[in-house]
Amino acid sequence: MPRIEDDTRRPRRQNTGERRGDWRRRLLTWGLVAAALVLGFLIPYTIYLNHQVVERFGQLQWQLPTRVYARPLTLVPGMALDAATLKTELDAASYRDDGAGVRPGTYQHEGRRWRIASRGFQDVGGKVGPSRIQVVIAGGKVAELRDLARDQAIRSAVLDPARIATLYGQKQEERRLVQIDDVPELLVTGLQAVEDRDFADHHGIDLSGMARALFVTVKSGGETLQGGSTLTQQLARSGLLGIGQEQTATRKFNEILYALLIESHYDKRTILETYMNQVYLGQRGNQEIRGMAAGAEYWFGRDLRDLNTAQIALLIGMVKGPSAYDPRRNPEAATGRRNFALEKFHETGLISAEELEQAKAAPLGITDAPGSTSANRFPAYVDLVRRQLARDYPAGALQGAGLSVMTAMSPSAQAYAEGAVAGTLKALDTEKRPPLQAGLVVTDVHDGAVRAVVGSREFARHGFNRAIEARRPVGSVIKPFVYLLALAQPGRWSLASWLDDSPVTVTLDTGKRWTPGNSDGRSHGSVRLMDALAHSYNQATVRLGMEVGPERVADLLRTLSGVDAKANPSLILGALDQSPYAMAQLYQFLASGGEVQPLHAVRGVIDQDGKVVKRYDTTPAPAQEGDAIAARLVTIALQHAVTNGTGRRLVADGLGHLNAAGKTGTSNDSRDSWFAGWTGDHLAVVWVGNDQNEPTGLYGATGAMRVWSSIFARLPSAPLQVSDDGLDWEWVEGSHGTDPDCPGARRFAFVAGFTLPYQPCYRYESDPYYDQGAPADEADEPGFWERLFGGGRGRELDPARRVPPPPPAEPPPPSPR
Known part of the structure; x- marks a missing residue:
């Protein structure tokens, strides 16, 4: 029986017209769906991009670095x-x-x-x-x-x-914003001639330019890559897409959209100004050089307005590829690119044929070093700046904030201090001596401004800042403050007072006995107070300090510098660990003539608009009269220390004209070498030692003072002149005022109204009351100071050896003094 097929399951044959109509309907449906999908994606995406354009380019919210500057150089006749x-x-x-x-x-x-x-x-x-x-x-x-x-x-x-440092934010971008009016005209027109000749006429993209670029690229088989981006596209690529990423169809699509949106929002002037501030022009480590102004500073060490024609052409030429045309690494490629830009200048009528040839013949004009855009050329000083700003600005608040931090640093003082540390320590290095390190602070005696800080012999490296952080035994540099307290009591002590420099023993609170000795192992008998300080006699100083009181010494240190010291007898000889900065703060009181001057590295902070946010360079309060007079007396004694005492080598170094005052210091076993000294303009406190606290074999005069001498051999500084206000000068012999021509007489400064009683001179060698048999101390030969004023310590005798003359028959007439 034949099989009967079900006709309902057969496909129905359609005519050609029906099939064509269905296809059209499906194509239209698919098209509408695709368009809806594209529009559904493109519209929100475009809105998103538009928001970015407005936020980024409309508000110009760049993260600007905070710049740190040295002090301006003020020139004054004299x-x-x-x-x-x-x-x-x-x-x-x-x-x-x-x-x-x-x-x-x-x-x-x-x-x-x-x-x-x-x-x-x-x-x-x-x-x-x-x-x-x-x-x-x-x-x-x-x-x-x-x-x-x-x-x-x-x-x-x-x-x-000078600019000394830059504090960057999260992005290490060096940038200096400029307005289009501040940009040289040739840079504005030349950039368009080389990069985008139709900039004034297009709407963000140049279709004909893109076609030409594609044709050249295809014709060369890909060997020649012709750029077709407009300046607006370059700005979009650099400002929103970032650099250094592989070019893809998606990025190119975004770039075109950005360019169209930028042109729809902003005029050509704004776009060009933004480009000038955003363009990428090089790399220093992880630090990007952004903008024409930063590029001019980085490559030429010049302000943008100071560039010549050849330099402008090179800067524009490098826009295409700062790495490929790096003039320091690839000078030939850079020269070729510069000349290409110059040819474009000439083609568009920006320069004449003569200017073209002159510019081509000019050198590249690149600085040897990458300008002043380094993040931090002086790490120890900038460390102090950060510390002093920390109380007003939280950590990180300064970075990328676009502020200007105006400091007190002197570039010359900093350079001389760095050179002195490097040169002196190299000269002191020996195989037997452990590795030496140093820390120092230089200040202005007039206002407490910190002029230089060196925290290491490797001064350019970041690391442990010995000028601020190292706390080392200060030794004898503390002694002047013991004498300061004594001289503040003119009814008891003066520079001419006699002190006993014989062996001394002090019983401590623990019951132990402390018997300090002099560094030379000798006792010097009765010595003048000024000589005891100038020669740094320990035994005489301990006796004086115990009379003054260790508690008062500790209180004085706390008042002047915030140093918290225990009031032990050993404090009198410097049993105290402190930094060079802390000691500089302490000595600033003496160097300023008795003023309490807080040291400051920062003068003020200025915001992006030029408004002063904070000032730190306040005028110090005048010294109180008693403080000023006592400080002058100590200064006179420490000038004597330089001419005739522990610092006398400075005179041999040729620094006698400075009339400097200074004090050496050495810790036990010569582990630490110190010197604090000042002139009429500058104070410098220097420490030299070893990080492992090993003996160095150096004293204050053979280590730290050598660094000080090297600084002031180069640093211009006014001689130290001590005011006579509140002082009376008197010739003294024994314990009385006397005549200038009396043998052994010396001239001393006294607090006005506290000079010694006058007594005529009876101590000529023919006088029967003169003890000719009393020997002079060989160590007390007259020095520069005594010779200058006509006296000599070698002519003076211990008061115990002197036979007092009989009283005169009638009071002698008063002698003019």
């Missing part, structure tokens, strides 16, 4: 300054000698005359405008100061400060 130091200051601030000194940031040097064109800057005291001045240096001083614009003598001039 101030101590030499040519080498002025050049050091100008070099630090990126000035250059162009032989003219007309353009800002340049100078001209001819013999004693310097012509300097400053840039102007915002300081804590207000805006300082640019200027052109002439400085004449003669005899180690500023002999003349003139304003060249007005052709007249002026009382002072201020040069813009």
Whole structure:
């Protein structure tokens, strides 16, 4: 039986028209669905991108680094300054000698005359405008100061400060924002001539340019990659997409969308200004160089406005690839790219044929070092800056905040201090001596400003800051404050007072007996108070300190520097661990003439708009009269220490003209070497020792004082002149005032109204009451100070050996004093 098929299961044959209609409907449906999907994705995505454009480019919310500056150099006629130091200051601030000194940031040097064109800057005291001045240096001083614009003598001039550090945020981006009006015209037009000739006419993308680029690339078989991106696309790529990522179709699509959105929101001027501040121009480690202004500083060490035609062309040429055209690594490639940009300048009529040839023949003009964009060239000093700002700014608040931190650092003082540490320690290195380290602080005696800090002999490295963190036994540098307390009681003590430098024993609270000796192992009998300090006699100092009271010594240290010391008898001889910075704060009281001056490394903080947020350079309170007089007396004694005592080698070093005051210090077993000394302008406290606390064999005079001497052999500083206010000078012999021509007489300063009673001189060798048999101490030969004032310690005898003369028949007439 034949099989019967079910017709209902067969496909029904359709005619051609029906099939074509179904296909069209399906295609339309699929198209509508696809369009809906695309629009459904593209519209929200475009809105998202639009939000990013507005947030990023509309508000220009870049994370700007906080910049740290040295103090501005203030020039005043008569101030101590030499040519080498002025050049050091100008070099630090990126000035250059162009032989003219007309353009800002340049100078001209001819013999004693310097012509300097400053840039102007915002300081804590207000805006300082640019200027052109002439400085004449003669005899180690500023002999003349003139304003060249007005052709007249002026009382002072201020040069813009050097940048010493940069505090970055999360992104290590070096950037300096500029407005389009501050950008050289050739840079604005030249950038368009090289990178985007149709910038003024397109709407974000250049279809014809993209077609040309594609044609060149295809024609070369991929060997020549022709760029077709507009400046707006480059800005979108750099600002929102980031750099260093592989180019893909998705990234290119995003780049085009960004460019179109940017052009729809902002005018050409804003776009171009943003490009100038965003363009990537190099890399220093993990630090990106962003923007034309930062690029000019990094590559040429110049302000953007000071670039010449060839340098502008090189900067524009490097936009294509800062790594490929790095002029330090690839000078030939950089030169070729620069010349290519110059040719484009000429083609578009921006420069003449003559200018083209001159610019091509010019050197690249790159600085040897990468400008002043280094994150931190002075780690020890910046460490102090951070510490002093910590009480007002939480950790990290300064980084990337776009602030300007104005410090008190002197680039020349810092350079001389670093050189002194490196050179002196190298000279002191021996195979038998353990590795030496150092820490020092240099301050201004007038206001407590910290001019230099060195925390290590490897001063450029970050690490342990010995100037601030190292706490080492201070030894004899504490002694002047024992004598200060004594001299503050003029009814009991004066510089001419006699002290007993014989063996002494002190019973401690524990019941133990303490018997300190002198460093030379000798006792010196009765000695003048001034000599006991100048020669650092321990036995005499302990006797004086026990009379003054260790408790008062501890209180004084706490008052002057915040040092918390235990009031033990051993404190009198420096049984105290402190840092060079703490000792500098203590000595600032003496160096300032009795003023309490808190040391400060920061002068002030300025925000992005030039507004002063905080000032730290307050005027110190005047010294109280009693403090000032006592400080002067100690200073006179420590000047004697330099001319005739433990610091006398400074005079041999040729520093006698400074009339410096200073005190050496040495801890037990010569583990620590100290010196604190000051002139009319500067105080420096130096420590030299070993990190493992091993004996170094160095005394204060053979270690730390050598560093101090090396600093002040180069650092211009005024001689120390001690005021006579509140003082009376008197010639003294024995325990009485006497006549200047009396043998053995010495001249001493006394608190006014507390001079010794006058007694005529009866101690000539022919006088029967003169004890000719009393021997003089060989160690007390007259030195510079005694010879200067006509006396000598070698002519004085122990009062116990003197036979007092009989009273005169009638009182002698008063002698003028």
